[in-house]
Amino acid sequence: MIKKPNFTTDIVIGLEIHVELNTNTKLFCSCSTENTEEPNTHTCPVCLGHPGSKPVLNKKAVDFAVRLCLALGCTISRNLIFSRKNYFYPDMSKNYQITQYEVPIGTEGKLRISDEKEVGLVRAHLEEDPASLVHPAGMHSSPFVLVDYNRSGRPLLEIVTKPEMYSPAEARDFMRKLITVLNYIGIFDQDHCIIKADANISIKETGYVRSEVKNITGFKEIERALKYEVERQKKDFEEGKKFVLDTRAWDAENGVTRRIRTKETEEDYGYILDPDLVITEITDDFVESIKKEMPELAQDKVIK
Numbered sequence: 690m691i692k693k694p695n696f697t698t699d700i701v702i703g704l705e706i707h708v709e710l711n712t713n714t715k716l717f718c719s720c721s722t723e724n725t726e727e728p729n730t731h732t733c734p735v736c737l738g739h740p741g742s743k744p745v746l747n748k749k750a751v752d753f754a755v756r757l758c759l760a761l762g763c764t765i766s767r768n769l770i771f772s773r774k775n776y777f778y779p780d781m782s783k784n785y786q787i788t789q790y791e792v793p794i795g796t797e798g799k800l801r802i803s804d805e806k807e808v809g810l811v812r813a814h815l816e817e818d819p820a821s822l823v824h825p826a827g828m829h830s831s832p833f834v835l836v837d838y839n840r841s842g843r844p845l846l847e848i849v850t851k852p853e854m855y856s857p858a859e860a861r862d863f864m865r866k867l868i869t870v871l872n873y874i875g876i877f878d879q880d881h882c883i884i885k886a887d888a889n890i891s892i893k894e895t896g897y898v899r900s901e902v903k904n905i906t907g908f909k910e911i912e913r914a915l916k917y918e919v920e921r922q923k924k925d926f927e928e929g930k931k932f933v934l935d936t937r938a939w940d941a942e943n944g945v946t947r948r949i950r951t952k953e954t955e956e957d958y959g960y961i962l963d964p965d966l967v968i969t970e971i972t973d974d975f976v977e978s979i980k981k982e983m984p985e986l987a988q989d990k991v992i993k
């Protein structure tokens with residue numbers, strides 16, 4: 690059942706941003722996160738998903754996630770709980786991704802993007818990155834795909850905003866401010882880490898039927914992708930096309946979005962709690978010790 694949206698603006702945008710945390714090792718094993726030319730060299734049974742291998746949580750990744758939650762004014766969960774998101778993709782050899790679902794590490798919070806505008810956050814959660822799929826002759830013409838597991842298991846923090854951005858430019862400003870904060874609190878390295886966004890976008894004309902545009906890298910691309918998508922939706926609407934929730938990929942090379950599938954819902958992933966990862970308590974002492982180490986923060990100082 691889709692809730693009827695309650696918007697009045699011409700465009701509504703919400704973002705899910707994946708930030709790669711700048712730890713030395715992966716989220717659940719001790720493999721290096723360093724970038725290397727040589728594929729499949731930073732791997733072990735855990736990040737290759739071998740049977741019997743057990744994940745061990747990287748404390749530094751939790752420390753970094755807490756830092757960002759503090760910087761964005763999120764409520765920090767007292768318990769760290771991980772779940773398995775089940776699906777089949779060649780970039781996840783276990784056929785599930787370890788992520789947080791029921792209880793994310795951070796909830797609520799906000800980011801100020803200009804003097805007049807603040808964007809609310811729904812949640813921030815930790816998860817592992819999938820492997821990279823390499824299409825040697827380009828995304829659409831390559832006859833085969835290679836998999837590089839060096840990236841598999843790197844720590845990501847996913848930040849989900851409320852649908853409170855009303856233009857592609859505001860989405861760009863959000864990304865830009867977020868990168869500033871990430872750099873300021875020392876959990877992100879622009880030269881080494883990846884930041885990617887999936888954007889939900891809809892327009893008034895269609896009754897705000899959303900499409901999700903996946904895999905947008907960087908703040909310049911986000912504005913470009915969303916501008917294209919607004920025009921695409923308007924044109925399809927004028928041509929009388931039917932609108933359904935769909936998932937699209939941003940093709941930066943050609944400057945277009947392409948439908949990849951109709952949208953699945955979260956229930957389709959059959960989440961279960963991960964029995965290999967015990968529930969870890971985030972104590973007040975741990976949070977306080979991180980607070981003390983952080984630069985004098987607060988958004989107010991960073992964001993002006």
Ligand SMILES: [Zn+2]
Binds near residue numbers: 715719733
């Ligand atoms: Zn590993």
